[in-house]
Amino acid sequence: MIFNFWIKPTFSLFGLEIAWYAIFILIGVIIAVWAGIREGKKLGIASDDVYWGVIIVLPCAIIGARLWYILFNLDQNWTFGKIIGLDGGLAGLAIQGGVIAALITIFIYCRIKKISLYRILDIVAPGFLIGQICGRWGNFCNHELYGPIVKNPGFLKSIPILGENMYIEGAYRHPTFLYESLLNLVGLGIILVLRRKFKKLKSGDLMGVYLVWYGIVRIFTESLRMLGDPSDPLMLGSIPVSILMSIIFIICGVAFLIVKRFIGPKEYYQDVISEIKNNKFDTILFDLDGTLLDTKPLIDRSFIHTFEHFRPDYTLSDEELDAFFGPTLYQSFSRYSEDEQEIEEMIAYYREFNIANHDSMVKLMPGAKELITSLHKKGYKLGVVSSKKTDLVCHGLELFNLLDKMDIVVGADEVQNHKPAPDGILLAKEKLNGNHVAYVGDTINDIKAGKAAGVKTIGCLYIKHPEIMLEVSPDYVINRLSDILKICVE
DSSP: OOOOOOOOOOOEEEEEEHHHHHHHHHHHHHHHHHHHHHHHHHHTTOOHHHHHHHHHHHHHHHHHHHHHHHOGGGGOOOHHHHHTTTTTTTTTOHHHHHHHHHHHHHHHHHHTTTTHHHHHHHHHHHHHHHHHHHHHHHHHTTTOOOSSSSSHHHHHSSSSHHHHHHTTTTTOOOOOOHHHHHHHHHHHHHHHHHHHHOOOBTTTTTHHHHHHHHHHHHHHHHHHTTTTTSSOOOTTTTTEEHHHHHHHHHHHHHHHHHHHHHSSSOBHHHEEEEEHHHBBSSSSEEOOOOTTOOHHHHHHHHHHHHHHHHHHOOOOOOOHHHTTTTHHHHHHHHTTTTOHHHHHHHHHHHHHHHHHHHHHHHHTTTTTTHHHHHHHHHHOEEEEEEEOOOHHHHHHHHHHTTTGGGGGEEGGOOOOOOOOHHHHHHHHHHHHOOOOOOEEEHHHHHHHHHTTTTTTTEEESSSSOOOHHHOOSSSSEEESHHHHHHBBBB
């Protein structure tokens, strides 16, 4: 029986012509995403962040690869239809342009999502190699990017499927696709060993290793390919773009590794994994008033000011003032009036005074700035769930430069039911995709809300009557905010 091992670039499925190149790219993406999610969990990166990253970055990478090819082939009389693949398909993708576009998109994505760029790069580096290992087999199916004639083709003849498809134009050709795929597989092995065994590896270093390795591999394979495949390489003057960019990749990779030692993150890859592994939480949510910000003098004075106007003969006791902490304004004023219109007027009067005096009377709770900064650097997802309106919460956080460190802010205007109902915490948990969540608060309503939401609760005992907090049995209690760092790690 004679077998035909010649592979066509496409195959038919349910009447549709499907390119093998696309299949191999898809396989590479699937494996890379799977591996990225697994490693991302070890580095404190949520699965959703990886999924959405791929959804956003992959199209940008394809666009970048296409535009890079077009940029160096301007003499082909491009039309819009040809550019987007409607006329002749997307033949012509320059992978180095795709890598550049992907890295730019990743940088922007991390800035918007407030994710550690260096940790994402450590996930992406092996993902790039996986995609390139698989993608080169698409070139094999297309019978392209081959090298010069093989003088002793014994190894090709011994593997029929390889030899038959590398027999091009009357001769056996060097399978440069195979060389690049295998060399990238070696590079992947190096990266996997480095991130598990090399204790001096810092966050982000793997991207530098990738750039250097891939640059070296492409110089070798492209130099060989140019001796065989008659298709015109992308040129910049008399210099092949692929060679030039490979040199630039190597230079950038080395520079990245060196410069990062001085201005990059101080964390080591293994230390990050160990810390994340031992963390009790991946997400920490905070109440605002009385927890992160010392707003009690302002709140007390705002209520006194309001009652002086609406109830001039009534003097609020210290116990009453304490009771205003936690509930919404409507809940607080409805204790003293059944007239809906008057309640709304009291709320408006309160807010006018409160907003006008906010910046001068509000202070940070001791240790709040240091705590949030530390948790943010360690990769925790952070948020605030408050009974105040969202814009007021954001203003208070921004006043002390804490807003940019918060992944989410949920105010009273974003949920129907307020604390002690769990709605706000559940909303934040859902949006952040938190698996192990803690809620920090200074009132019993905070703790009740956290328990109702099914998250761990941390009660602040630095309040005026700590015994009240203990009555609702929070999972953890702290005497100062810095104590949170102690209970986050087992």
